Amino acid sequence: MEGSASAPAAKKGGISKKLLAIIVVAVLLVAAVAAAVLLLGNQGKAQRADNWLDEGFNLEIFYNSGNTARQTACELIKEGLESLNPGKIKITVTPLEWSNYLEYRKTGKMAAMFLGWAPDYADPDDYLQPFYMSSGTYASMIGYANETLDGKIAAAAAELDADQRAALYSEISHDMFEECLYLWTAQANNFAVQKDYVNGYYYNPMYSNLYYYVLSKDASAPEPDTFRYATIDGNAESFDPAVDYETVGGELLQNVYETLVWYDGDSGNDLIPMLATEVPTVENGGISADGLTYRFNIRTGVEFSNGNPLTAEDVKYSFDRGLMLNDPHGPFWMYGQVLIPDYYNYGMATFSTSGAIQPEITQAMCDAAIWVDGNTVQFNLTQAYPAFLSALAFNAGSIVDKEYVEANGGLTKAGYDYMATHMMGTGPFTLGEVAKDSFFKLDRNDNYWRDPAALAHVIINQVPETNARILQLQNGDADAIYVPRTQKTTIEAMEGVVLHTGLPSFNVDFMGLNQNLNLTGANPDLTNVPADFFADKNVRLAFAHAFNYGVYIEQTMQGTAIQPNGVIPKGMFGYDADVPVYEYSLEKAKEYLKAAKTPTEDTSSATVLDELSAAVVRLW
Amino acid sequence: MIIPVLIGVSIIIFTLTRLAGDPAAAYINEKMTASQIADVYEKYHFNEPPYVQYFYWLSGIVNMDWGWSKTAGMPVTDAITYYLPATFELALASIVLAVGIGIALGTASAVKKNKPFDHTTRVVSLVGVSIPVFWLGLLLLLLFYSNLHWAPKGGRYSDSFISAVSAQSGTGFLTIDSLLMGNLNLFADVLWHLALPAVTLSFASIALILRMQRNSMLEVLQLDYVKTARAKGLPENVVIKRHARKNALIPTTTVVGLAFGALLSGAVLTESIFSWPGLGRWSARSILRMDTASILGFCLLIAFIYVIANLVVDIMYAYLDPRVKLG
Secondary structure (H helix, E strand, O other): OHHHHHHHHHHHHHHHHHHHHHHHHHHHHHHHHHHHHHHHHHHHHHHOOOEHHHHOEEEEEEEEOOOHHHHHHHHHHHHHHHOOOOOOEEEEEEEEOHHHHHHHHHOOOOOEEEEEEOOOOOOOHHHHHHHHOOOOHHHHHOOOOOHHHHHHHHHHHHOOOHHHHHHHHHHHHHHHHHHOOEEEEEEEEEEEEEEOOEEOOOOOOOOOOOOHHHOEEOOOOOOOOEEEEEEOOOOOOOOOOOOOOOHHHHHHHHHHOOOOEEEOOOOOOOEEEOOEOOOOOOOOOOEOOOOOEEEEEEOOOOEOOOOOEOOHHHHHHHHHHHHHHOOOOOOOHHHHHHHOOOHHHOOOOEEOOOOEEEOOOOHHHHHHHEEEEOOEEEEEOOOOOOOHHHHHHOHHHOOOOHHHHHHOOOOEHHHHHHHHHOOOOOOOEEEEEEEOOOEEEEEEOOOOOOOOOOOOEEEEEEOOOHHHHHHHHHOOOOOEEOOOHHHHHHHHHOOOEEEEEEEEEEEEEEEEEOOOOOOOOOOOOOOOOOOOHHHOHHHHHHHHHHOOHHHHHHHHHOOOEEOOOOOOOOOOOOOOOOOOOOOOOHHHHHHHHHHOEOOOOOOHHHHHHHHHHHHHHHHO | OHHHHHHHHHHHHHHHHHHHOOHHHHHOOOOOOHHHHHHHHHHOOOOOOHHHHHHHHHHHHHOOOOOEEOOOOEEHHHHHHHHHHHHHHHHHHHHHHHHHHHHHHHHHHHHOOOOHHHHHHHHHHHHHHHOOHHHHHHHHHHHHHHHOOOOOOOOOOOHHHHHHHHHOOOOOOHHHHHHHHOOHHHHHHHHHHHHHHHHHHHHHHHHHHHHHHHHHHHHHHHOHHHHHHHHOOOOHHHHHHHHHHHHHHHHHHHHHHHHHHHHHOOOHHHHHHOOOOOHHHHHHHHHHOOOHHHHHHHHHHHHHHHHHHHHHHHHHHHHHOOOOOOO
C-alpha cells in the first residue's frame, strides 16, 4: 500500500512540478498582461485630466456678421481663454447671418451669446424677469431655472416699501454675482453730439433720443426756432402708441403725446405728474395699502392740439384700446400683465372682413380693470406691482383723443390703419410732414397747456452716411447729429460742437453662457465640451475672469461705457454699488478652470458612437 | 416672353430667399415669447412647405398684394411706388450724362486715336471705373457742399419746400410734379439736388460707354463703306457723324440699356451718401433685416425693369440698324 502509495506519490510529485511550472508561467503571464493592461489603462487615464484647465477643450462661439462689437467680444474671450492653456484650449469664432444667428439661439446651439438689453420701463423687475425668472427669455435661452430665485424675484416685484424692495434687489444682485450666469460686459454712457448754441440739453436714460420741449437755440444761431437733427436710416413702424415699440417712432411719440406721469428731468426713476395732477403714492392715498389700486386725478384745462379737452374718458379709452388690440409686437403686455387676469392666455384682436374688431380681451374685461369716476381714473391691478407707475411713463401709456380716434374709424381696421399714420396728442409738438427714408417734421403745438416750446419746428432728417452727417453738423445744416462712438476723436476735434457723454444709459450688454447646449450637428473638432459644460459654476467664473472688459469697452465704445456689476444698471432704482464686478484676471480664470472637474464616468464608447453619428449627420 | 421670364425669376428668387435663412426672422425680436413666435409662423404660413408658401406669395402678386414691407413700414407695392420715382429720376439724369459725355468722348477718342486727347480720355475712363463710388461721392460732397457751398446737403429738395411737396400727391417724379404745380423754384431746387448724385452715379457708366463707343468706332472706321464715303470726297465731319457714328452706336446701345437697368435697380452707396430715398437703400436694408416680402418685391421689379430695358434696346436696334426689323 505504502509502495503503491509512494509511487503515485512520487508520480504525484512529478506531475505537481510540471503543474507548478505551468501555474507559475500562467500566473506570470496573467500578471504581465494585467500589468500591461493596467499600465496602458493608466496611460489612458493620464491623458484625461480631471479638470478642464489641463484637459483643455474646443468650443465654437458665434456672432452675427456685421456686428463688430460682438465680434470683438468673441475675439477677446478667445484670446483670454486660449492663453490659459495654449494649444489645449481652442476657441473658434464663427460669424453667422442674422437669420441663422436667431435660429442657433432658438435651438440652443449657441454656447456663449452676446446680447444687449434696453429696458421697457425703468424698474429692476424689467431686468430680472427676462434674465433670471425660469420662464424669462434669456434664462430659458441659457437653460437656467431656479424656483427659489423665482420666488425672490416675485416677492421683490410686489414689495410696496421702497427700502425693503431695494434691499431685496441688493440681495439678489449679490447672489447672482456668486452664481455668475452672465458676463456683464458694458453699460453704455450717453453719447450726444450737438452744436454749442443748443441750450437745455440733459440726458435721461429713459428718453427715446431727444425731448425737444426742453431744447432751444441761441438767438444768434441760424434759424433759431428750427431744430434739425440728422440721424441714421430708419422708419417708424407705426405712429400709434398702442402699437409702436421701437425708438424711431418712440421719439415722435414722446414729443407729440403725453402720459399720466413722466420722468423728472434727467432721472429715469423719479416721476412727476404730467396729465395726472399728482403721482399716486400709498401716503397720498393714490395707491391702496394692498398696492392693488392706482387712482389718478386727471389734469383739467388740458386740450389736445385740435382743441378737444382732455377727459378721464380719453385716459380709459387709450388703455382700453391698447389692451383690446393687444398687438404681440407691441408694448401693451406691460399693462396687460397686471390689469387682465391670465393675460398671457389672450392673443391679438383680429378684424372681420368688414373691418370690425374681434378682440380677445373684451371691453368687459377692460371695464373691470379701469374705472372712471368723474375726473378720476382708477386702475385695478391683479397683483401688487410697484413698477406699474414706471410702465405708465412709457410711450405706450400715451393718452389719445377719444373723439379724434372715433371720428377716424375708432376700434376698426380703418381706425387702426389711420392711427398708424396720424397723431393727435396733448404734447408740446404736433406731427407735421413725413417722408419715408427722408424726414419727420414736428411743429410746435401752440395750444399746449404748459408754456409753448421754444422751438417752432423740428426736422429729423435721415442721413445714412456718417460722414455726410458730420459735414452737415460742420456746416450748420444740422444742430445735432447721431454719430457712432468710433467717431469720438473726430467730434472732439470739431469747433463749435459739444459732445455730451459720461452719464450711464440703462442699456446693458452681456454674454450668456448656455448651460444646456444643443450639440446636434456640432463639429467635435470645434466643440468637444459636454452639453452641461456651463452648468459648472467654476467654468462660468473662469470665463468671467478671462474676458478683458477694459479693452472691450475701449475698443468697441471708445471708453464711453462702464463695466456693470450685474443686471441692474447703475443709476436705476435697486442698483447696489457694493456688488463687485468680475475682474479680468487670467490667474483667477486658471484657478477656476482648474477647479472645474471633467466628467469622471467612462463614456468612451458613447463618445465614439456620438462622434460617429455626428459625423454621419454632417456627411448627410 | 415677359410672363415666362418673370415666373422663372420669381421661382428662383423665392427659392433663394427660403434657402438664405428663416424668413420669420424679420418678424421676430429678442423680446418675444415662444408662443408669440409660433403665432408669427402661423400667420405668415412659414410652417407650410415652400411650394405652398410660393403659391400664397404668387397669388398675392397677381392680386397686387405683394406683402408688407417691414423696412418701409408700408405695403411693398406702396414702397415701390414711393421709392421708384426717386431712383428713376436719379438713374435717368445720370444715364443722360453718361450717354452724352460717353458717346461724344468715345467718338472723339477713336477719331484721334493714339493722340494726346485719346490717351487723356482713356486714362480718365480708367480712373472712372476704378474709383470707388462712395469715395468719389464723399469727395464731391466735401468739395461742392462743404467747401464751396455750391451743392445742397443731400436729399431730393430743400427743407423750405417740405410743405409744398407734401401738400400735393403727384407722380412722385418731382421734376414733373414741380412743373405740373407751376413751381419753377421747386423745379430748380430739384435739379440742384439731382446734380451731384447724378454726376457721382454717372462716372462709372461714362467710362463704360466711352470705352465701348471708342472700340466700336475704331472698328467701323476700318470698314469699306467709310473708305468709300471718304473716297467720294465727303467732308470728314459728315463721314464721322452721319456714316460712322450711327453704326458704331449699335453695340453701345446694348451697354447703355443694361447700364440703365443697373442704375434703376438703385445705387445703395450713392443714395446713402446723398440721403436719396431710393430703391437701393430700401433694398439694402431689407436684405440686412431679412425682410423677405421687400426683397422678393424688389427682385421681381428689377427683373421686370431688365426685361423692359432689353425690349427698348431691341427697338433701338431697329432704329439704328436697317437690317433689324420689328415684329
